[in-house]
Amino acid sequence: MIPFNKPPYTGNEEQYVLDAMQSNKISGDGFYGKKCQQWFEETLPCKKALLTPSCTAALEMAALLIDIQPGDEVIMPSYTFVSTANAFVLRGAKLVFVDIRQDTMNIDENLIEAAISPKTKAIVPVHYAGVACEMDKIMALSEKYGLFVIEDAAQGMMSHYKGKALGTIGHLGTYSFHETKNYSSGGEGGLLIINDDRFSQRAEVIREKGTNRSQFFRGQVDKYTWVEVGSSYLPSELQAAYLWGQLEKAEEIKQNRLKIWQSYYDGLKFLADKGMIELPIVPNSCTHNAHMFYIKLKNIEVRSSLIEHLKANDIMAVFHYIPLHSSPAGYKNSCFHGDRGFTQIESERLLRLPIFFGMTDKEVSKVIFHIVKQGDLL
Structure with a gap:
């Protein structure tokens, strides 16, 4: 796995x-x-x-x-x-x-x-x-x-x-x-x-x-x-x-993660070019640390299907937060100002891929391969 x-x-x-x-x-x-x-x-x-x-x-x-x-x-x-x-x-x-x-x-x-x-x-x-x-x-x-x-x-x-x-x-x-x-x-x-x-x-x-x-x-x-x-x-x-x-090795860790991040980006870009997925966007004003690599899919159903496909092939991918405004505690302690729906919609499309210090090229390639393999269902 x-x-x-x-x-x-x-x-x-x-x-x-x-x-x-x-x-x-x-x-x-x-x-x-x-x-x-x-x-x-x-x-x-x-x-x-x-x-x-x-x-x-x-x-x-x-x-x-x-x-x-x-x-x-x-x-x-x-x-x-x-x-x-x-x-x-x-x-x-x-x-x-x-x-x-x-x-x-x-x-x-x-x-x-x-x-x-x-x-x-x-x-x-x-x-x-x-x-x-x-x-x-x-x-x-x-x-x-x-x-x-x-x-x-x-x-x-x-x-x-x-x-x-x-x-x-x-x-x-x-x-x-x-x-x-x-x-x-x-x-x-x-x-x-x-x-x-x-x-x-x-x-x-x-x-x-x-x-x-x-x-x-x-x-x-x-x-x-x-x-x-x-x-x-x-x-x-x-x-x-x-x-x-x-x-002591902060820069080494960062560069290793950036390499993995870029491999994902390059390996999946053709799917994004076809409009099948969306890739992370980093504005020109920002330099990032490759903390996360995620893709966005069409909807929550497609995401769930891809998670199951990856899991069946010994790859663990996860989604992230359930928006706080939709949680029980959120109802009691908050209000939402200017809700255009993006928080809910985008959170349901986002899927985080494995990324960690020391992840091998073979492991990255395997993740990319099995996402591409599901191309017809994305």
Whole structure:
């Protein structure tokens, strides 16, 4: 069976995890935690980067940092993972969903302004498949209406918009290091990216259960105490050690995935030219990280048929999110502004193909072969 995903593994993870285990500090922000955070601050670059146990935790921190209150409204796409929504609903916010673009599956920047109300507090663009939203327009709206922008760049590490790393454009950004992402910190993990100095000190406090513990360890205060509401958003040193093994080879992983992505694109383009499928679109303003390769089919019935055909030939392909506005929790906690139907229609046509670091040419060719073999039914 060709799996849909294999967690990335470069070879040094075991050495670093064992080293962390044998150290005197495994609770977090130790040697490897600091190395990872420094790598992000210098490579992206950004003002501050804080490792978290998950992207979910990073999003929850972001909601706390911008002081989301009951009744506040937060604009985001419905086509996203539930963590994007939960972080703000947990603080009492109402979600205002905006329809997506058909080409990139990202929030339609031209529909956002009409969704803004006096209660709007933030815009949360989600960079689907590591392809950037139209951030210039979104940041202009942020400035015009005094709104925060939190980038959900869970899928976007090593992707860029007009030369800027995703996650470094808004006030705050978040990454995921779940095992399904291009880079993992041992199965789960995340990062909060801080681009606005106003949030740097508070982020440390919120991350350390609401205490000024980090300042204490730096010798800035003689004792630490409870400062404000926070939670436990510090990952273990073992997670950081695993991640460091991946960051050392971040470019190698990216180039390997890009090669696979391009092989899919080239091998399936003739089907797209015939109008049988649609391939991913990457705008000229974006450079992507090959997080995902998907095709779009005519409808959900054709997609289901192709999934079964691939499965019968030992190939695992999957569809993605059920749009949040159509979920039970979505009915209770959101409204949809500017629904043209694209979110529902496009989500039912999209099929994700296997892609992972180290996937062989033979495996890629097999996937292409069996899609082409179904050509008459596409």
